[in-house]
Amino acid sequence: METRPAKKICIRKFRRSWLDENIFKGWLAENDNKAWCKICNISLKCSRYNLSRHAESASHIDNVNSVNVEIDTSVEETELSHSDEVKRVKIKLSAFFAEHNIAFCTVDHLIPLLKNICVRSKAVQDVTLSRTKCTRIVKNVIAKISKFSVLIDKSTDISDTKLLCILVKYVSPVNKKVVTQLFALLPLDASNCSADNLYKVFKKYFAFYEHELHRATYPDVYLVEKVLRRKGDKVYVKWLGFDGSHNSWIHKNNVV
Numbered sequence: 001m002e003t004r005p006a007k008k009i010c011i012r013k014f015r016r017s018w019l020d021e022n023i024f025k026g027w028l029a030e031n032d033n034k035a036w037c038k039i040c041n042i043s044l045k046c047s048r049y050n051l052s053r054h055a056e057s058a059s060h061i062d063n064v065n066s067v068n069v070e071i072d073t074s075v076e077e078t079e080l081s082h083s084d085e086v087k088r089v090k091i092k093l094s095a096f097f098a099e100h101n102i103a104f105c106t107v108d109h110l111i112p113l114l115k116n117i118c119v120r121s122k123a124v125q126d127v128t129l130s131r132t133k134c135t136r137i138v139k140n141v142i143a144k145i146s147k148f149s150v151l152i153d154k155s156t157d158i159s160d161t162k163l164l165c166i167l168v169k170y171v172s173p174v175n176k177k178v179v180t181q182l183f184a185l186l187p188l189d190a191s192n193c194s195a196d197n198l199y200k201v202f203k204k205y206f207a208f209y210e211h212e213l214h215r216a217t218y219p220d221v222y223l224v225e226k227v228l229r230r231k232g233d234k235v236y237v238k239w240l241g242f243d244g245s246h247n248s249w250i251h252k253n254n255v256v
Contacts, residue, residue, distance in 0.1 A: 012047060013046055014030045014035055015048075016082045016122055017082060017083050018035075020081040020082055020083055023052065023055050024051060024055065027039045027040075028051065033046075034046060037054065040059065040060055085123040086126050086127055089123050089124060090129050090133070093107070093134070094129075097134060098177065098178055100178075101177060101178065104134050104135055105131050107129055107130065107131050107134045111127060111128075111129050114127075138171075150168055150169075151180075152166050152202060153165050162188040162190045163187060163188060164186040165182070166184045166185075166202070167181065168181055186201055188201065224238070224239060225237075225238045225239060225240035228247065233251055234249045234250065234251055234252065235250060235252050236249050
């Protein structure tokens with residue numbers, strides 16, 4: 001007699017992303033990796049279909065009304081949802097790898113270690129980050145943000161001349177790595193190297209690059225050098241950093 005193979009039993013686990021859905025907020029909780037209704041005080045199957053049916057059942061609605069529980073479906077601005085918290089962990093880790101030029105292949109070993117250490121952090125336990133995903137986050141998320149940082153320090157060369165050293169740190173659009181380059185060396189007054197004087201020298205030097213810095217910070221905003229003509233609600237302007245061939249008519253309300 002031929003025996004049939006035993007059927008595989010699929011045991012579904014509780015998904016913490018359900019806690020972020022409005023229909024489950026206020027009453028759904030996790031109990032030993034199972035779904036639990038705090039209002040009805042019963043255990044439920046870990047299935048979104050069954051949970052949705054329970055939320056719409058008459059007994060559940062009566063229990064909610066009887067205990068006068070107000071289910072708040074709003075999310076505070078300062079509180080991140082579980083899914084957003086997981087994304088935040090992924091981006092923070094990827095940025096750390098890029099900033100310190102750490103090989104992405106080590107992320108395959110770091111994530112299991114973090115899960116073993118941070119056993120109480122639900123966000124860390126749900127992080128899935130491989131070297132491929134880490135590379136894509138750096139290239140497609142972090143590198144798309146045109147941000148940079150400036151580092152300054154004073155130094156003295158062999159001729160006893162005091163200099164202000166300016167370094168710029170940014171994500172290279174070529175190789176997607178964090179690069180630190182020397183931007184400028186500015187002479188200082190040896191008799192006055194206070195922090196206030198260093199700031200004045202720094203500010204005066206970067207005033208020359210105001211247009212370039214503005215474009216890096218606000219890539220979709222352009223500076224008007226001069227208004228050449230006016231006609232009704234429109235003005236004919238010359239754009240800062242562009243020649244006369246780019247002069248154009250714009251609405252006066254678009255000029256801030």
